[in-house]
Amino acid sequence: MDTKIWVVNNFDEQLESNPQIIEAAKLLSNNEVVAFPTETVYGLGANASSDEAVAKIFEAKGRPSDNPLIVHIAHSEQLTNIAVDIPEFVDVLIKEFWPGPLTLVLKKKNGAVGEKVTAGLETIAVRMPDHPIALALIKVANLPLAAPSANLSGKPSPTVAKHVITDLNGRISAIIDGGSTGVGLESTVLDCTADIPVILRPGGVTKEQLEAVIGQVSIDHSLFEEGQAPKSPGMKYTHYAPKSPLTVVFGSPQFLQRLVDKQKMAGLRVGVLATEETKDSYQADTTLVCGLRADLPSVASQLYDVLRTFDEKSVDIIYSESFPQDGVGQAIMNRLLKAAGNEVIHE
Template sequence: METKHWVVDNSGIIHQQYPQIKEAAALIQQGEVVAFPTETVYGLGAQVKRDSAVEKIFQAKGRPSDNPLIVHIADRTHVDELARLIPPYAQLLINAFWPGPLTIVVPKKEGAVSERVTAGLDTVAVRMPDHPAALALIKEAGVPVAAPSANRSGKPSPTTAEHVLDDLNGRIAGIVDAGETGVGLESTVVDCTGDYPVILRPGGITQADIEAVAGHADTNTALKKAEEAPKAPGMKYTHYAPEAPLYIMEGTSAAIQKKIDEWRAEGKKVGVLAAEESAASYKADTVIECGRRSDLASVARELYSALRLFNEQPVDMIISEAFPAEGVGAAIMNRLEKAAGHKWIKMR
């Protein structure tokens, strides 16, 4: 399959309708899958009611069938077409954070989406992205669009069109290329089926942000048991992983360096993922900087690109520094733990 590549300018989309957007939307209407940018990462979209179209997402990604998809909309009123019930606190979250990197999980309306989208659950995950190309594409397609991240399943999510092409060229119909994304980590996913919001996946919208709007909120970042169906993407399987095994190390730079030296003495090539403030203190085969510890939003933006860079390096293993798990740091550590398969090494 030839993967078409449409380059668009974000500012131009606001003032005119790109023929590239029309062509991409027409392919979605025909039941094909198209990658497009959001403010978080690039997504891989298909119309939500057509089983055969949604199945192409799973085929392209190699995605497990029990991993539900997020439905993207371009108008807040469209959530009423998908949801059977929207609790008052969920409406407050919509008003505060849409468009933006927040996904709500709500009871679904019967027949609103393909069963492949919800993995057979009685809930549906919905968000309205804050990106002109995404909104223009969804509006032009005229239907809500199911869209997980546009990468091979388990690999680091794509923050540039080049990342998408590395993983999916020849496997999808096309990609709308509007440059690098902004937030860098997937949306916060909030379960809105109970008496108060429960965070299923942390992201750029933090627990403090949610509580400021909706009152009490809980957090559930644990992996689901193998026999349970995940209610949101990223809850069950290893995700975001580079090709070499990744370990999270906690301790002083000197203690971490001692472990690096031990592995290198055994003939292993070691890569290190570190904040800008500490990167120069490590001696390893490859050291890649990933934002500033003093600005965790910069770490979030650069995390996936940094993990992908290791695939271009001859390393046998990768060590990542741990980051504070407050605010957006909770999302960073969530992604790192899944990329590492929860492998920690604590040095003293």
């Protein structure tokens, strides 16, 4: 397949009349698959109403078919076309966080989307992305778009177009290059069908932010348990993993360096994922800096790019620092532990 690659300016005030956006929308209307930027990561979009189109997402990604997809919309009014029995507190969330990195899980409207989108569940996950290209594309296509991250299944999610090209060039119809994404981690997924809303996946909107506007919010135990059927994207299988095995280290830089020394003595080349504050603490074969520990959003925005960069380095094993698990740190640690297959070492 010949994949078209278009560079589009995010700041173009006439995006809805941009010929490349119009051509991409036509591809979507013809049940083809197009990758596009959002504020979180690049998405792989297809017509959510067509099982034929959605099947192409699973094929391109090599994604298990029991993993549900998020539907992206451009107007809050579109929500009632695909969801029913919407609780009143959802209006508060929409006003506060949409467009933005918050996905709402609601009861689906029968026949509104293809069965492959929801993986047989009675619920549907919906969000409105906060990115001018994404919004323009959805509006011009006039379709709800099913759009998981635009990467091969299991690999780190793409935060720049070159990641998408590496994974999917020749496998999909088109890629819209809109530069780097902002948040760098996928959206928070919130189950709104329970009496108390439940976080199914931590992400760009934190538990603390949610509770500030709607009160109590809980966290699903499936985040910490293996082997359960996924109720949300990103809840099953090893995700975000670099090629070399990754271990998350809970301990001091001195303890992590001792682990590095032990592996180097065994003849292995060792990589370390560090922060700006601690990078000089390590004598590894490759040390990559992932933001500032004092600024966890900077870690979130760079995490996937750093994990992918390790694939370009000749390392046999990677050790990563751990991070505080509050605020956006909860999402960072969720992704790191997924990438590591829950391989951890404590001091």
